[in-house]
Amino acid sequence: MEWIGSIWDLIILNPVINILIMLSDYLVGSFGLAIMVLTVVVNLLMYPLTQRQLKATKAMQAMQAEIAEVRKKYAKDKQKAAQEQMRLMKESGVSPAGCLLPMLVQMPVWIALYQSVIRLLATAPEGFMDLSQRLYTSWPVFSQIPLNSHFLWLNLANPDMFMAILVGVSMWVQQKMTTNPGADPQQAAQGQMMLWMMPLMFGFLCLSLPSGLAVYWVTSTIIRIIMQYFSTGWGGLTLPFRGGGTSGKGPDTKKNQGRVPKQKRTLSADDTSADIVIESSPAQEERIEDGESGSESEDSGGSYSTSYQSIRRKAGGGRSRRNKRR
Amino acid sequence: MHKLKKIRPVYKIAFLILTLFAVVIALPGCSATRGAVARGWAGGVVEDGVIYTGSMEGNLVSVNATDGRLIISIPLETQEPSSGFLSCAQGSSAIAIYSSPMIADDLVCVGGYNGKVYAFSRSEIRQEPRWVYPRQDNVGGSIIGSIIYNNGKLYFGSANNRVFALDATDGYKEWEIELPDKVWSTPAIMNDTLYIGCFDKKFYALDTADGSIKWEFETEGAIVSTPVVDGNTVYFSSFDRSLYALNAATGSLKWKYSADNWFWATPVIYNGAIFAPCLDGKIYIIDTANGKKKSDYDLESPVSSSPVLIDDVLVAATQDGVIYGIDITGTGYKDLVNLEEMIFAPLIAGDGKVYVHTNLDTLHEVDAKTGAKREIYIK
Numbered sequence: 249m250e251w252i253g254s255i256w257d258l259i260i261l262n263p264v265i266n267i268l269i270m271l272s273d274y275l276v277g278s279f280g281l282a283i284m285v286l287t288v289v290v291n292l293l294m295y296p297l298t299q300r301q302l303k304a305t306k307a308m309q310a311m312q313a314e315i316a317e318v319r320k321k322y323a324k325d326k327q328k329a330a331q332e333q334m335r336l337m338k339e340s341g342v343s344p345a346g347c348l349l350p351m352l353v354q355m356p357v358w359i360a361l362y363q364s365v366i367r368l369l370a371t372a373p374e375g376f377m378d379l380s381q382r383l384y385t386s387w388p389v390f391s392q393i394p395l396n397s398h399f400l401w402l403n404l405a406n407p408d409m410f411m412a413i414l415v416g417v418s419m420w421v422q423q424k425m426t427t428n429p430g431a432d433p434q435q436a437a438q439g440q441m442m443l444w445m446m447p448l449m450f451g452f453l454c455l456s457l458p459s460g461l462a463v464y465w466v467t468s469t470i471i472r473i474i475m476q477y478f479s480t481g482w483g484g485l486t487l488p489f490r491g492g493g494t495s496g497k498g499p500d501t502k503k504n505q506g507r508v509p510k511q512k513r514t515l516s517a518d519d520t521s522a523d524i525v526i527e528s529s530p531a532q533e534e535r536i537e538d539g540e541s542g543s544e545s546e547d548s549g550g551s552y553s554t555s556y557q558s559i560r561r562k563a564g565g566g567r568s569r570r571n572k573r574r
Numbered sequence: 575m576h577k578l579k580k581i582r583p584v585y586k587i588a589f590l591i592l593t594l595f596a597v598v599i600a601l602p603g604c605s606a607t608r609g610a611v612a613r614g615w616a617g618g619v620v621e622d623g624v625i626y627t628g629s630m631e632g633n634l635v636s637v638n639a640t641d642g643r644l645i646i647s648i649p650l651e652t653q654e655p656s657s658g659f660l661s662c663a664q665g666s667s668a669i670a671i672y673s674s675p676m677i678a679d680d681l682v683c684v685g686g687y688n689g690k691v692y693a694f695s696r697s698e699i700r701q702e703p704r705w706v707y708p709r710q711d712n713v714g715g716s717i718i719g720s721i722i723y724n725n726g727k728l729y730f731g732s733a734n735n736r737v738f739a740l741d742a743t744d745g746y747k748e749w750e751i752e753l754p755d756k757v758w759s760t761p762a763i764m765n766d767t768l769y770i771g772c773f774d775k776k777f778y779a780l781d782t783a784d785g786s787i788k789w790e791f792e793t794e795g796a797i798v799s800t801p802v803v804d805g806n807t808v809y810f811s812s813f814d815r816s817l818y819a820l821n822a823a824t825g826s827l828k829w830k831y832s833a834d835n836w837f838w839a840t841p842v843i844y845n846g847a848i849f850a851p852c853l854d855g856k857i858y859i860i861d862t863a864n865g866k867k868k869s870d871y872d873l874e875s876p877v878s879s880s881p882v883l884i885d886d887v888l889v890a891a892t893q894d895g896v897i898y899g900i901d902i903t904g905t906g907y908k909d910l911v912n913l914e915e916m917i918f919a920p921l922i923a924g925d926g927k928v929y930v931h932t933n934l935d936t937l938h939e940v941d942a943k944t945g946a947k948r949e950i951y952i953k
Contacts, residue, residue, distance in 0.1 A: 372612035373672060373718060373758070376798075377838075377878060377893070377918065380853045385834045391795035391814040394773065 260356060262382045264364040269389040272396070280399025280463055283365060287467040290357055295475065297353055302479040305426060311340055358468070365460045368395055369405040397460070404460035411462035416451030418469040423447065425476050612687050612716070614670035617880070617931060620924025621677045621696075627922065627952065628671030628684055630935040634694060635952045636682075637937065639924055642950040648694065648701050650686050673730070674920055678723040678742045685717030685730055693745055705745035713738065719760035719800065724782065731757025731770055737785060751785035753778065760800040760840075762808070764822060769808050771797025777810055777818070779825055789825035793818065800840040800880070802848075807862065809848060811837030817850050817858075819865060829865025833858060840880040840920070842888060844902050849888055851877035857890055857900065871907050873898055879930075882923035884942040889928045891917040897930065897940050910945030913938050 264286070271282035291298070315333050322329035367379060376393065383389045397404045402411065423443045454462045618627030624645065625637045636645040650669050673685035681704065683693045689712030692703045707713075715734025722729050727748060728740045733756045739748040755773035762769045767788060768780040773796040779788040795813030802809045808822040817837050819828040835854035842849045847868060850858045853876040859868040875892035881900075882889050888900040895915045900907040915932035922929035929950075930938040937950040 372670070373615070373798075374611070374613060374918075377853075377876070380836055380838075381876065383835075385854075390836065391775075391812075393813055394796060 260360040264360045266384050269392045277396050279395040283463050284467045291471040306480045369458045369460050402459045405458050408459035411459045412451050412454035415454045415462050415465045416447040419447040422473050612670035615919040616671040617674035617920030618922045626675040632668030672718045674720045687716045689713045707745040718758040724763045729761045749785045758798040762801040764803040769801040791825045804843045831865045838878045879917050880920035882921045887942050
């Protein structure tokens with residue numbers, strides 16, 4: 249197994265370490281800036297993979313309602329249900345591997361970045377011994393050691409509470425953007441689990457790891473939030489300044505999660521005098537909520553596909569209904 | 575009651591990946607920080623048939639050099655482990671010791687990674703130190719380099735950018751001087767001048783009377799090495815991978831020699847040649863007059879442990895545990911023994927023998943001529 253470690257060091261870890269030192273030298277000796285710049289560069293290089301992952305994830309989410317219907321339909325025949333699910337996925341050109349494979353490919357890079365940061369922030373003599381065998385003799389990196397561990401208010405070698413919180417919050421935002429607000433109860437529960445698990449886990453990790461890593465995580469997460477926004481929009485994130493809109497999913501999206509099928513449901517449309525009452529199957533609800541651009545659909549007053557014919561407007565009835573709900 | 579919800583395969587896989595990610599982060603992180611966690615690698619001294627060293631358990635240890643019997647093992651102090659959530663720190667509360675114990679008359683003194691200096695009586699050695707500096711708290715930074723003794727005073731540097739001079743009798747501070755960055759270097763003294771390197775890439779000559787700076791010399795890298803003074807020349811190395819020779823009185827550069835890695839260990843000077851071990855795995859033999867390389871020995875593993883001269887044999891240890899005997903008259907070198915343990919600590923010379931403190935916290939006695947070894951347990 250030792251040879252795997254050697255190959256890893258040779259091909260991935262040592263280059264990243266040396267590049268970080270060089271970057272730090274070019275960026276007025278700021279290791280914090282070097283971490284941020286390398287994170288940005290790596291994320292840009294990974295953009296095609298990230299894009300693919302985001303799209304695949306979104307496609308999977310869009311299909312959840314149909315899958316739920318299939319499951320319901322073939323509740324007693326699991327084999328058939330599985331076959332139907334596979335058929336659905338095949339028809340839509342969606343594969344679970346599409347979500348996971350890019351994530352798997354990216355993991356080694358994140359791990360290498362992580363290991364580099366933690367090694368370069370070594371404070372004990374043993375850390376210097378380790379570093380001495382990783383530096384390229386043909387690069388002017390030896391004299392850059394030790395790197396300046398001060399960045400903004402941080403000592404990058406020590407944990408920082410604020411950065412831990414920032415990591416947790418930024419990860420929550422990113423995770424929230426990936427959640428499917430119109431998911432069925434099962435999916436919603438799973439989404440909730442993922443929504444809180446990652447931010448909490450990484451937030452706690454940051455409480456005992458060098459804050460240089462937190463800089464890396466926060467930078468990386470912010471980049472992914474931006475990428476995600478341009479790729480799939482705000483997703484499940486509710487922004488107050490957006491009038492409660494979550495890509496057109498309405499402020500009561502959360503309440504709507506786990507709704508029983510075939511019920512009447514009021515979507516928010518504060519700029520209209522009419523409520524949009526949807527009588528639909530969960531699959532239809534799902535599609536509406538996960539529509540390519542839900543808010544645009546509302547504004548245009550119905551650009552949904554022909555399968556959503558049960559949408560009707562009730563003039564004047566919306567306000568009172570909303571008041572009742574409140 | 576809600577039904578127990580089944581988790582979909584995609585979420586299961588995603589969950590597994592995330593968990594794997596966390597584990598992978600935690601484990602290599604731990605192994606990475608293991609290199610950064612201070613464990614200590616103290617050398618030592620042999621005096622009156624007794625070996626003094628600092629163990630990785632944070633103890634000052636004395637051993638009978640004749641029979642290898644442990645005389646006493648004194649914990650310097652215990653401290654709270656600095657562990658946090660999911661910390662890689664081990665449960666031990668031992669203080670790491672990098673500073674090699676040294677003898678100051680009846681005292682044996684050692685500095686701790688916790689930023690304190692401990693002085694124990696040698697004649698009536700017991701668990702309590704005769705004095706500790708500072709009495710409360712610590713000097714404000716770790717003590718990595720060793721302490722040196724000269725004319726009744728102890729001198730040392732610390733990672734809080736300071737150099738201290740203490741009265742050896744009672745441990746009271748004579749003076750302290752603040753430098754721009756950390757001081758890991760062990761000082762060297764010649765006449766009334768103290769030579770010491772600093773992380774700010776400068777090498778300083780200080781007045782031993784009050785710590786005032788006589789001269790300074792700037793290099794291109796941090797300086798952690800221990801200087802060696804020979805005649806009117808002071809030798810030291812820098813993280814710019816160069817070995818420097820300066821005029822000890824004025825600080826002017828005589829020559830510098832560059833290698834492929836850091837000269838971490840303290841070199842040995844003999845008969846117009848400086849034997850400089852390097853982390854590139856070689857021991858360079860350089861002419862002290864002009865800085866030209868006479869020859870080098872490739873030991874194929876980094877040499878971070880300071881070598882010692884025993885008669886006409888320079889004994890050096892590589893990090894991978896091989897002990898070499900180099901004939902300083904120029905007839906070559908041979909491997910004396912392979913201890914098969916990592917070696918970082920400076921070697922200890924005493925009565926034709928070499929004592930090697932390994933990373934498994936074992937002391938090995940090696941005969942400098944035959945390579946015969948004996949294991950001494952210091953735990």
